[in-house]
Amino acid sequence: MAEPTEVTASEVEAYLAATLRVEDGAAAGTRARQHSEGLPDIEVSPLQARLLELLARIAGTRRALEIGTLGGYSTLHLARGVGEGGQVVTLELEPDHAAIARESLDDAGLGERVEIRVGRAVDSLQRLVDEAAHPFDFVFIDADKESNLAYLDFAMRLTGPGALIVVDNVVRAGDVVHAHAESSMTQGSRAVLEAMGADARLESTALQTVGAKGWDGLAIARRVT
C-alpha cells in the first residue's frame, strides 16, 4: 500500500469525484463552458457542488438564494437541490457571467427554476428586502468576501427558522487564524465566522477542504429561531 504522503489531495479528490460519479454531463458542460469562456477557475469543486445539492435536498429546500453566480456551476446544483417547483434566486455583478450561467442553466433544462439578478449584490439584496420576498430556506454566500458580514446580515433578514446558511471560502489556506491578516478577503471571512459564532439564532460549524483548489473550507449554519 502506498504511503499516504505519496498521494496528493488532488488525486484523492479526483478519485472520489469519479468513483462517486458526482458530476453528470450537464454539470461537466457547465464547468467546461465557463472555463472556455475565460471565467476564473473559482467555482466550487464537483464534490462541494454535490454537497450543496444534497444539503438543499436533505433540508427540503424550496427557495434558495445564492450570492455570486459566476458561470452557474453551484447554481445548477442548487437548482437540482430545490427540485421540481423549487426556485433559486442568484445574484451576480457581471452581466457576462450571468449570460454564461443563463445559457448553461437553460441547456440543463433548469432555467425555469432560476432567476438571475445582475448588479451589486447588496443592492439586489436590499431590493429583495423591499419587495418583502417570500423567505428563503437556503442561502449560499460566495461572492466578494469583503462583504460577507453584510451578506450574512441580509441572509438573516431574508430567512426564517430552519433555514440553512452556507458561506464559502472561509479558511483561505489557513490565513483565517491571523487576526491581523493583510488580506481583506481573509478579514471578511473572519468577520462572518465571528458573527456566526456570536449569533444565538444560529448553530454553526465549518468544514476544511483540500484538493485541486488548495486548502479552504465552508461554514454551515442552521437558523434555529
Ligand SMILES: C[S@@+](CC[C@H](N)C(=O)[O-])C[C@H]1O[C@@H](n2cnc3c(N)ncnc32)[C@H](O)[C@@H]1O
Ligand atoms: C467565487 S465566484 C462564484 C462561484 C459560484 N458560486 C460557483 O461556485 O460556481 C464569485 C462571483 O461573485 C461575483 N461578484 C463579485 N462581487 C460581487 C458583488 N459585489 N455583487 C454581486 N456579485 C459579485 C463575481 O463576479 C463572481 O462571478
Ligand SMILES: [Mg+2]
Ligand atoms: Mg467559492
